Amino acid sequence: MAQRLPILLFALVMAAIPFVPGIPPFWIVLLDNIGLAALVAMGLVILTGVGGLTSFGQAAFCGFGAYTTAILTTSYGLSPWLSLPAALVVSGIAAVILGLMTVRLSGHYLPLGTIAWGISLFYLFSKLELTGRNDGISSIPPLAIGAFEMRNPNAIYFAIWLAVVLAALITVNLLDSRMGRAIRALRRGHIAAESFGVQTAQAKLLVFIYAAVLAGLSGWLYAHFQRAVNPTPFGPHAGIEYLFVAVLGGAGHVWGAVLGAGIVTMLKEALQSYLPLLFKNETQFEIVVFGILLVALLQLAPNGLWPRLLALLPFKPRGPQPQTAPALPARAHDTASTGPLLRIEKARKQFGGVVAVNDVSFEVGTREIVALIGPNGAGKSTTFNLVTGVLTTTSGRISILGQDTTDTPPQKVVRLGVARTFQHVKLVPDMTVLENVAIGAHLRGHAGAIASMLRLDRGDEAKLLAEAARQIARVGLTDQMHQLAGSLSLGQQRIVEIARALCADPILLLLDEPAAGLRHQEKQQLAGLLRQLRDGGMSVLLVEHDMGFVMNLAERIVVLDFGTRIAEGTPETVRSNPDVIRAYLGGAA
Amino acid sequence: MDTTILLFLLQDGITNGAIYALLGLGLVLVFAVTRVILIPQGEFVTFGALTYAALAVGKVPGTARLGVILGLVALAFDLFAARNKLTVRTVARSAVVYAGLPLAILGIADAIANPQNPPALNFLLSLVIVAPIGLYLYRIVYQPIAHASVLVLLIASVGVHLALQGLGLVFFGPEGLRGPPISETAVTLGVLRISGQSLGIYAITLTLIVALWLFFGRTLYGKALRATAVNRLGARLVGIRTSLSGQLAFLLAAVIGAVSGILIVPVTTIYYDTGFLIGLKGFVAAIIGGLVSYPLTAIAAVLVGIVEAFSSFYASNYKEVIVFTLLLPVLVLRSLAAPAVEEDHE
Numbered sequence: 052m053a054q055r056l057p058i059l060l061f062a063l064v065m066a067a068i069p070f071v072p073g074i075p076p077f078w079i080v081l082l083d084n085i086g087l088a089a090l091v092a093m094g095l096v097i098l099t100g101v102g103g104l105t106s107f108g109q110a111a112f113c114g115f116g117a118y119t120t121a122i123l124t125t126s127y128g129l130s131p132w133l134s135l136p137a138a139l140v141v142s143g144i145a146a147v148i149l150g151l152m153t154v155r156l157s158g159h160y161l162p163l164g165t166i167a168w169g170i171s172l173f174y175l176f177s178k179l180e181l182t183g184r185n186d187g188i189s190s191i192p193p194l195a196i197g198a199f200e201m202r203n204p205n206a207i208y209f210a211i212w213l214a215v216v217l218a219a220l221i222t223v224n225l226l227d228s229r230m231g232r233a234i235r236a237l238r239r240g241h242i243a244a245e246s247f248g249v250q251t252a253q254a255k256l257l258v259f260i261y262a263a264v265l266a267g268l269s270g271w272l273y274a275h276f277q278r279a280v281n282p283t284p285f286g287p288h289a290g291i292e293y294l295f296v297a298v299l300g301g302a303g304h305v306w307g308a309v310l311g312a313g314i315v316t317m318l319k320e321a322l323q324s325y326l327p328l329l330f331k332n333e334t335q336f337e338i339v340v341f342g343i344l345l346v347a348l349l350q351l352a353p354n355g356l357w358p359r360l361l362a363l364l365p366f367k368p369r370g371p372q373p374q375t376a377p378a379l380p381a382r383a384h385d386t387a388s389t390g391p392l393l394r395i396e397k398a399r400k401q402f403g404g405v406v407a408v409n410d411v412s413f414e415v416g417t418r419e420i421v422a423l424i425g426p427n428g429a430g431k432s433t434t435f436n437l438v439t440g441v442l443t444t445t446s447g448r449i450s451i452l453g454q455d456t457t458d459t460p461p462q463k464v465v466r467l468g469v470a471r472t473f474q475h476v477k478l479v480p481d482m483t484v485l486e487n488v489a490i491g492a493h494l495r496g497h498a499g500a501i502a503s504m505l506r507l508d509r510g511d512e513a514k515l516l517a518e519a520a521r522q523i524a525r526v527g528l529t530d531q532m533h534q535l536a537g538s539l540s541l542g543q544q545r546i547v548e549i550a551r552a553l554c555a556d557p558i559l560l561l562l563d564e565p566a567a568g569l570r571h572q573e574k575q576q577l578a579g580l581l582r583q584l585r586d587g588g589m590s591v592l593l594v595e596h597d598m599g600f601v602m603n604l605a606e607r608i609v610v611l612d613f614g615t616r617i618a619e620g621t622p623e624t625v626r627s628n629p630d631v632i633r634a635y636l637g638g639a640a
Numbered sequence: 641m642d643t644t645i646l647l648f649l650l651q652d653g654i655t656n657g658a659i660y661a662l663l664g665l666g667l668v669l670v671f672a673v674t675r676v677i678l679i680p681q682g683e684f685v686t687f688g689a690l691t692y693a694a695l696a697v698g699k700v701p702g703t704a705r706l707g708v709i710l711g712l713v714a715l716a717f718d719l720f721a722a723r724n725k726l727t728v729r730t731v732a733r734s735a736v737v738y739a740g741l742p743l744a745i746l747g748i749a750d751a752i753a754n755p756q757n758p759p760a761l762n763f764l765l766s767l768v769i770v771a772p773i774g775l776y777l778y779r780i781v782y783q784p785i786a787h788a789s790v791l792v793l794l795i796a797s798v799g800v801h802l803a804l805q806g807l808g809l810v811f812f813g814p815e816g817l818r819g820p821p822i823s824e825t826a827v828t829l830g831v832l833r834i835s836g837q838s839l840g841i842y843a844i845t846l847t848l849i850v851a852l853w854l855f856f857g858r859t860l861y862g863k864a865l866r867a868t869a870v871n872r873l874g875a876r877l878v879g880i881r882t883s884l885s886g887q888l889a890f891l892l893a894a895v896i897g898a899v900s901g902i903l904i905v906p907v908t909t910i911y912y913d914t915g916f917l918i919g920l921k922g923f924v925a926a927i928i929g930g931l932v933s934y935p936l937t938a939i940a941a942v943l944v945g946i947v948e949a950f951s952s953f954y955a956s957n958y959k960e961v962i963v964f965t966l967l968l969p970v971l972v973l974r975s976l977a978a979p980a981v982e983e984d985h986e
Contacts, residue, residue, distance in 0.1 A: 105791050152972050162794055163677065163927055164971045170920065171964035178957045291798045298795055336810065342803025346781050349796050353788060 057306075058223065062216045069205055080204045083276060085309070085316045086211035090269035092296040092308035093218050094262030099294065100302025101226065102258040103238030104154060105162040107290045108169035112263040114176050114285030115142040116270025121188040121280045122181065131194050131275055135268075142267025143260050150259040155252060169290045177282035187281030194275045207276050214272060215309065218265055221504040222305050225261070227371055228503030228512060229496045232486055234258055236479050242441055243477035245461040247470070247555055248494035257500055266293075295345055301355025303481075310357050318344070370483040370533055373520035376513035379495045382468055382556045390453050392417050392559055392590050393438065393469075398447035400433050400614075407433040409614035410447065415559065420581060420591045422605035424598075426634060429611040431594040432474050435561050438592075439471050440464045451559070466494060470552035471561035474594070476544045480537025484528060484547050487536045489519040491554025522550040527576060542568035546577070553584075560584065562593040566600050578604045602626065610634070644831050649949045655838045655907075657945025658845040659900050663922025664929065664937040665852055666896035671931050672856070673865045673889035675790050676782055679797040682919025683804035684897025686912060687770050689905035690808065691898070693817035695762040698755035702811030704746045704769050710776035711742035717780055738779075742772055759822045767898050774894025775887045782890075783883050787872065801916065808912035816909035819902070841903050845938070848896065853934045865889070921948070921963060928970050 069079060091109050099105050119141040120134040129137075153164040176182045194201040194210055201207040225231050233254045236244040241251045274280050283289075292315065300311025322337040352359060391414035400408040408430040415421045423431050436442040438449055440461040449457045451467045470491065478487045496515045498508030523532050526546050531539060536547060545565055552560055562581075566574050574597070581591050581604060595601045601608065602622040610618040610625060612634040618625050625631055663681055670678045687703050694701035715738035722730060745768055752765070781800055785792060823836035856862040865885045868875040872882050900918075901910065908914075925944050929937030944963060951962040 099791075105794070152968055155976075156971055156974070160927065160971060160974065162791065163923065164967065166920070167924065167927075167964045167967040167971075171961050171968075174958070174960040174964070178961065288802075291802075294795065295798070336806065339803045339806035339810070342799045342801070342806065345799030345802065346796050349788075349792055349799070350784050353785070353792055 055220065055223070058216060058220050061219075062212075065212045065216070066209070069208055076204065079208055081316060081320060083204050083208055083211050085312045086208075086215045087269050087273050087276070088293065088296055088316055089215050089309045089312035090218055090272070091266045091293045092300065092312050093215075093222055093305060094265035095293060095297035096300075096302055096305055096308045097222060097226070097234070098258050098262040099297060100304065100307070101238065102234050102255060104255060104259065105294070106165040106259075106262070107162055107287065107294055108149070108165035108172070109262065109266045109293045110285045110287070110289035111169050111172040112142045112145065112266035113270035113273065113289075114172065114280075114282070115145050115263075116267030117274040117280045117285070118176065118182050118188070118270075119267075120271045120274045121191050124192050125188055125190060131192060131271075135271055138271040139264050139267050142263045142270070146260040146263030147256070150256045150263075154255040154259050165290075166287060169287050173282055173286040176285055182282075183280075185282060187279060189279040191274050191278045191280070193278060201275070204276070207272070211272050211276070214268055218268070219305050219309070224506050225500060225504045226305070228500075228508055229489075229493060229498050229515060230254070230257070230500045230503050232482070232490050233493060235482055235486075236490055239477065239479050242461070243473065244490065246439055246441070246465060247491050247551070248462045248465045249490070250462060261500075299345075299348055299352075299355055301357030301359075304355070304357040304361075307355050307357035310360070311355070314356070370486060371512075371516060373485060373516040373532075374513050376510075376517040378521075379492065379514050379518050379556070382558065391415060392419075392452060393592065394448075394450045395434070395438065396448045396450075398434065398437050398449055399445045400430070400437055400442060401445045406614050408437065408611075411611065411614070411616045413609045413616065413619060415590050415592050417558075417590055418585055418588060419607065420585050420593070420605050422601045422608045423592060423594045423611065424596070424601060424608060425611035425617075428613070430614040431611055432563055433614075434611070435471060435563055435594065438464070438561065439469060465555055465557075468556070468558035469561065470555040470557035470559075472545065472548035472552055472563055472565060474563040476541065476548060478536040478544055478547060478551075480535060482536055483533050484523060484536050484539070484550075485516065485519050485532045487547055488523055488550045488554050489515050491522070491551035492518050492556075495554075495556065519550075519554055522553045523547075525553065526550045526580060540568070542570070542573060545569070546573075549577075549580075558589060560589055560591045562591060562595075564594055564596065566595055566597045574600055645953070647830075647832055649953055650946060651832055651834070651838075653946030653949035654942055655841055655945070656948060657942035658841045659904055659918070659941075660922045660925050660944050661845050661938040661941030662848060662896055662900045663919055664925035664941045665848060665934055666893040667922055667926040668929065668931055668934060668937055669852060669896075670889050670893045671869075671926075673869050674778070674782060674786070674793075674886045675869055676793045677790070677797055678893055679794070679919070680777070680801040680804050681893060681897050681922060682915030682917070683801060683808060684770060684774065684894045684915070685901035685904075685918050686808050686812075686910060686915030687773065687804070688766055688898025688901030689819065689910040689915075690812045690817055690901075690912070691769050692762055692766040692902045693819040693905055693910070694812070695749075695753060695757065695765055696755070696759070696819050698753050698757075700746075700749050700753045701766075701769065702807075703773065704742075704749045706807060706811070707742040707769060707772050707776070708739075708746050710773060710780065711738045714738045714776040714779040717784070721784075738776065742776075745769055745772070759820050762819075763822055763902055766902055767895055770898035771891055771895045774890040774892075774897075777894075778887045778890035779883075783886060786882065786886060805913055805916065808915075812912050814912065816911040816914070817905070818909050819905040821906035822902075837903070837906055844899060844903070849934055849938050856934070917960070924963065924967050927967060930974070 091113060095106065095109055116138040119138040120131060123129040123134040123137055124131055149168055153161055156164055177185050194207060201210060233244060233249040236249065237251060237254060244251055296311040296315045297308055299314060300307030322340055326336045326340065393415040396412050397410040398408055399410050411434060423434065425431055433442065437444050440459045443458045448455065451469060454467065456464055456467065492515045496511045498511040502508045520532065523529055526549055528543065528546055528550065531543065536544060539547065545568060549562065549565060566577060569577060578600065585591060605622060608620065608622055608625045609616060610631050617630045617634060618628045666681055667678055670676055691701040691703045715734055718734045718738060749765060749769060777800060781796055782793065785796060821837045823840060825836035827834045856866055864880045868880055868882045868885045875882055921944055925941035926937050928940035947966055948959060948963050952959045
């Protein structure tokens with residue numbers, strides 16, 4: 052509720068503005084334009100700020116929305132209300148096609164790709180007979196409800212801002228959900244999210260389509276606001292400006308889109324009105340000053356203005372709260388099978404000429420704690436990555452409960468009940484501990500994006516958060532549950548990763564250096580927890596450098612050196628093995 | 641198809657492609673050293689072309705004044721950034737590079753601007769006027785945010801592009817300009833008449849490709865510049881002056897842009913906003929080359945030029961659509977070839 056109250060308040064204020072006596076009609080026009088830009092920027096907030104996908108091409112999606120309704124209402128006499136779904140669907144389909152081609156691109160290729168198709172589509176709009184070439188399409192009918200026609204800026208104002216408020220509500224709902232957490236995890240790399248079953252490619256495509264549909268909605272409104280369309284507002288410069296709006300407002304914050312749209316629209320207006328006074332005949336300083344301001348703002352506030360405003364608030368906005376909810380169904384444990392839980396046979400991984408893992412074989416049984424040790428660079432983490440499907444094997448075979456999982460993608464491995472932590476912590480720093488841990492339960496929830504937007508996911512969501520809270524309590528971090536993950540100490544972040552892994556209800560837990568950065572007391576607690584998990588039926592495979600910790604905890608130890616298994620056995624036998632001593636202490640020992 | 645038309649289109653495509661190759665090289669160079677995606681490369685083209693055209697009619701171009709203004713702003717930035725450790729030597733160095741140099745250039749331009757000047761002199765003077773603009777831009781815009789993400793740098797580039805394009809309009813007006821060719825000679829090869837101008841374009845492009853390739857692949861300093869892009873901190877720790885290498889890259893990019901502009905302004909009318917589109921075609925080539933390979937970029941650029949020449953003959957309305965859509969299959973291939981190897985780029 053805490054996130055929805057401001058939206059209600061905002062809606063009331065916006066609804067009241069046109070009724071303020073003596074408000075200049077020109078302000079309403081300005082507000083109309085702000086609303087239109089805010090809609091597009093809101094899509095970019097999700098796409099770029101949250102999902103980490105930069106697009107310079109959003110203006111082209113506005114174009115799809117605007118031209119669709121322009122053509123359908125003028126050439127085919129369709130009602131604007133009927134062309135609305137068509138406009139959204141056309142923008143969405145365009146996004147699917149372009150998204151399939153571009154969202155898989157990593158790094159800077161994606162923004163460059165969006166510039167390319169942004170320009171390409173702009174020229175297409177300005178050359179096609181269907182879209183009226185450079186002249187565009189005019190005499191588009193106004194929006195109308197019965198006899199009430201929204202011909203003036205005052206009337207369409209309500210349609211525009213209703214759309215903005217609804218979009219904000221839906222966006223906030225989406226972000227605060229199972230799919231929302233998956234989207235928010237994208238920006239920090241794929242591996243952690245995929246290890247808990249998130250289909251990252253699908254999640255990226257989803258935000259891409261969502262942003263395009265919002266832009267299409269803005270285009271549809273624009274067409275009926277201006278009652279005419281031409282290619283200029285859908286060109287590459289407009290696309291750049293939308294991204295600027297989102298970055299200025301604070302990409303990553305829904306309200307940053309509205310703030311950014313307000314500032315940029317008013318700034319442009321002010322530049323257009325006042326600059327000619329400063330520079331007598333030079334009319335084109337507007338764009339120069341605009342460019343300079345853009346650069347200056349990036350240097351002064353690279354994270355945008357909204358976070359700065361938030362920091363001024365006397366209270367901090369709270370993240371989602373767990374409520375009591377029925378427990379999630381536990382995994383059906385396969386108690387009948389007697390074979391090993393995990394079997395690695397001659398697994399090999401080569402990076403070019405380097406053999407990181409050299410035909411390593413070992414097994415992990417049920418209810419067993421096995422440690423994988425070895426000097427730095429011995430191939431321990433690489434072995435983890437092979438087991439969890441993050442890396443593909445060069446040769447060899449890996450199976451879980453008798454099922455071959457060699458080169459199975461991480462999303463499938465976690466379904467079999469294998470959950471892991473990472474040597475380099477992979478949490479989303481600007482999400483709370485609770486939200487981070489809930490990502491672990493991704494596969495145990497079912498609510499999709501649309502259900503989340505419409506808030507139909509609450510039952511599912513409550514169960515997930517309750518489960519996350521339970522696992523946080525289990526690892527003893529209840530007091531930190533509502534803090535941002537990035538604010539915790541590194542040792543605590545490792546424990547959060549364990550809670551996240553437990554949330555997946557695993558039968559095999561892979562822990563990569565869980566005790567690093569913990570104090571003695573905390574290590575004792577961790578060892579206690581792991582024993583308790585084992586007694587509850589879970590197996591643990593851990594990589595650890597703290598020998599005291601390992602020797603006291605593990606039932607069996609596998610030693611790797613330069614990618615090769617050099618010893619395996621109980622802690623006592625491994626401790627006295629001459630090869631192990633040589634690997635750790637050097638040849639002279 | 642008529643063989644003559646085919647040959648003409650090929651020749652046209654190769655000539656344009658050579659220009660795109662030059663620009664693509666500049667983009668790769670800047671990206672390799674600074675991680676900046678240099679959208680304003682096109683403005684260097686415009687500035688070079690229009691500065692040359694203005695000098696040809698004996699006018700002192702506005703870009704010379706822009707150099708002075710940017711230089712003074714850069715000087716202020718430099719002195720402010722080093723305010724706690726100023727020495728006479730550093731202040732003198734900054735004053736010479738950021739104030740003395742552009743003022744001297746403006747003075748020279750003022751003194752020798754004359755419609756009777758030989759094209760070669762104007763060519764050199766144009767380069768000297770435009771080149772420092774690149775250096776100062778790096779100092780003012782990019783050096784303070786050199787550690788920022790590629791995205792932030794990219795958006796900053798967009799801001800620079802907007803500002804420079806607006807300034808282009810202020811300096812040179814909305815009408816397009818043409819300049820005199822640097823050389824009037826021509827070679828006849830069968831049905832084709834190859835102008836000295838085109839030959840010059842080929843020669844300069846080839847020389848630059850080979851030079852850059854050798855510089856970055858073979859020399860220690862070139863390798864040091866590449867190291868800067870990969871890891872700024874590491875490069876600084878081993879003694880590479882990262883801000884200097886960034887300034888150098890931008891200086892080179894400005895020179896490359898200006899040379900391209902001067903080479904095409906006798907053939908094509910250049911408007912204040914023409915550069916943007918030309919620069920973006922250089923981009924298409926640079927991206928096809930993966931933003932790393934100079935030879936691949938050059939080959940891709942020639943391909944872009946040829947595709948453009950043919951599409952302007954057969955479907956002139958859709959020329960730009962075809963050229964920019966060309967990028968999409970390339971990007972798809974790239975993404976299929978290298979699936980999701982990213983991690984933690986923030």
